[in-house]
Amino acid sequence: MPPPLPTASPASITLERVTKRFPGGVVAVDKIDLIVEPGEFFSLLGPSGCGKTTTLRMIAGFEAADEGRVVVGGRDLTHVPVHHRDMGMVFQSYALFPHRTVAENVAFGLRMRGVARPEMAARVASALAQVKLEGYEARRPAELSGGQQQRVALARAIVIRPPVLLCDEPLGALDRKLRQAMQVELKELQRALGVTLVFVTHDQEEALAMSDRIGVMNSGRLEQVGAPADIYDRPRTRFVAEFIGEINLIEGRVHDGGFIAADGRVLPVSSEKGEGAAALALRPEKLRIVSSGAGVIDGVLSDASFLGDQVLYTVTLADGRRLLVKERNPGTGALRQNGSTLGVRWEPRDAVILRNA
Amino acid sequence: MSTPSRVSPIAWLVAPAGLFFLLFFLVPFGVMALFSVLSGNPVQRPNVTLTGRHYDRMLGDSLYIESLWSTLKIGAVTTAAALLLGYPLAHWLARMRSRGGHALLLMAVIAPMLTGIVVRTFAWITILSDRGVINATLTGLGLLLAPLPLMYNELGTVIALVHIYVPFMVLTLAGVIGRIDERLEEAAMSLGASPMRAFLEVTLPLSLPGILAGSLLVFALAISAYVTPYLMGGQQVLTLPMLIYQQVAATFNLAFAGALGVVLLAVSLILIVAYNHVLGRVARREDLA
Structure with a gap:
């Protein structure tokens, strides 16, 4: 029996203490708790091997959870097989059927559901229109470019009107320009369809640009879940701070509401409770270069990299540690001179304190 | 500067194989085909003429x-049985994740090929003959009054042939199935296909080239087999290779043997082309226009 046609209304996804162990004792996913809201664009971000793809494959049903529950739209799917889960899935390799045409690829899910031919044709046409691939119906996947194959994979997944769309690094194989264009399109498509989308990526820029919320994963655990700005500006762990963007970490400890660096210097932070070893995290663009003695710390400018819109300076401190400072490109063509002594300062509210675990 | 060579230097590496093919297949086959339409041996008798009598003799004699x-029937049944037995095994072999398991299964498939065909055929005789393992056990237990006719017929011939040639099918199929992306089946399942449906819609059609190649290999080997049909058929089943051998070794009628060989080759080629055509049609057939 083919499953009934799903409704187009987006579903929530709830993971309760979901765990996956692989043979050999490797814990790929370790007691993850997560709620993805209906209609949300949610990214699972992390380095390769962090368990993000395994998590996605457990939501899709390709991997069985060893512990915990997977609930989608209020329905417990933990023991429901893949083909009864009604989810759209876009694979990293696209996984288009090479022996079928574009139209047949897109129609596949409808055929499995026993949709009548006239409706099937209409829905295939509208799905292909949505991904801007009209006129390619009769082509075979091998005759399409990578970007076009990506669109077919997307059309094939959305044509069944799934309440949930799962994407496993779908843009990973595209070149940079095309990837950025597809990011915008995918985001627009997700809004237009109102579908709940779980997006797996190792590319932090992609996750920051596209997501409503991001879950950062490391070693099978969710390190932090939050909006992109939240994750970037207020990382809660060293891993999150270092994985996303560039950051300066200064080791020290929290004492008496302030932060004392390892060399004994008291550094400006907004008031902090508690005591104990910690690191001070500062984004390079939050630091400002001032004249020597006017900042918090003095150092010697040891490198300048021109990035186009910005310039990345490396300031080497007296104890040999380095601070990265990003300044807007002044547009005068003149960069600061290597070897000059200068000061670095920041606003206390921009300093993030990361407690040692 | 020398003019660029039109032939890649690598191409010369196929020359030995080409020469071998020419000397030991095309030339003998040409001689055989020529003899089959001549009235005698041109080396011994210079005044030979063209004749169709060898073909007339074959077509006129119901024995041939x-x-x-x-x-052809033994070839077709052997091929079908080897395909049905070999496909699941090849699929298992191709999809096995454990390297150790893969190596063991591969060894299990290849190991029988290390034993000679004659030895393996005699093994089947000890199992299937009237006083063999199966019949002796069943009659000994009183389950049978008379032994089952398991050999000296086409059944026994096919059983032994399938056993001997199934590794060719498995190895050919496993190579093709192993190159099919497993994500394709996953994609089909995510779109609502049951695992069986996903296999039928995706993996099976994509493995048609392997089915074709494996079938042709087994069919060609089975219809040209001599030792196994000879021993398992016990002279009750006469296949064309046995009659050809008889003409060559006992009757010394090379021309008639040549005619039998040409007919067997021609009929096989027609069947192979037809099979290829049908499989191609099946592969192109789509449920959705």
Whole structure:
């Protein structure tokens, strides 16, 4: 029996203490708790091997959870097989059927559901229109470019009107320009369809640009879940701070509401409770270069990299540690001179304190 | 500067194989085909003429027509059985994740090929003959009054042939199935296909080239087999290779043997082209226009 046609209304996804162990004792996913809201664009971000793809494959049903529950739209799917889960899935390799045409690829899910031919044709046409691939119906996947194959994979997944769309690094194989264009399109498509989308990526820029919320994963655990700005500006762990963007970490400890660096210097932070070893995290663009003695710390400018819109300076401190400072490109063509002594300062509210675990 | 060579230097590496093919296949086959339409041996008798009498003799004698039919039937049944037995094994082999398990299964498939065909055929005789393992056990237990006719017929011939040639099918299929992306089946399942449906819609059609290649290999080997049909058929099943051998070794009628060989080759080629055509049609057939 083919499953009934799903409704187009987006579903929530709830993971309760979901765990996956692989043979050999490797814990790929370790007691993850997560709620993805209906209609949300949610990214699972992390380095390769962090368990993000395994998590996605457990939501899709390709991997069985060893512990915990997977609930989608209020329905417990933990023991429901893949083909009864009604989810759209876009694979990293696209996984288009090479022996079928574009139209047949897109129609596949409808055929499995026993949709009548006239409706099937209409829905295939509208799905292909949505991904801007009209006129390619009769082509075979091998005759399409990578970007076009990506669109077919997307059309094939959305044509069944799934309440949930799962994407496993779908843009990973595209070149940079095309990837950025597809990011915008995918985001627009997700809004237009109102579908709940779980997006797996190792590319932090992609996750920051596209997501409503991001879950950062490391070693099978969710390190932090939050909006992109939240994750970037207020990382809660060293891993999150270092994985996303560039950051300066200064080791020290929290004492008496302030932060004392390892060399004994008291550094400006907004008031902090508690005591104990910690690191001070500062984004390079939050630091400002001032004249020597006017900042918090003095150092010697040891490198300048021109990035186009910005310039990345490396300031080497007296104890040999380095601070990265990003300044807007002044547009005068003149960069600061290597070897000059200068000061670095920041606003206390921009300093993030990361407690040692 | 020298003019660029039109032939890649690598191409010369196929020359030995080409020469071998020419000397030991095309030339003998040409001689055989030529003899089959001559009235005698041109080396011994200079005044030979063209004749169709060897072909007339074959077509006019029901013994040869029946043995051609029997040869093709044994070939077809052996191929079908090897495909049905070999496909699941090849799929298992191709999809096995454990390297150790893969190596063991591969060894299990290849190991029988290390034993000679004659030895393996005699093993089947000890199992299937009237006083063999199966019949002796069943009659000994009183389950049977008379032994089952398991050999000296086409059944026994096919059983032994399938056993001997199934590794060719498995190895050919496993190579093709192993190159099919497993994500394709996952994609089909995510779109609502049951695992069986996903296999039928995706993996099976994509493995058609392997089915074709494996079938042709087994069919070609089975219809040209001599030792196994000879021993398992016990002279009750006459296949064309046995009659050809008889003409060559006992009757010394090379021309008639040549005619039998040409007919067997021609009929096999027609069947192979037809099979190829049908499989191609199946592969192109789509449920959705």
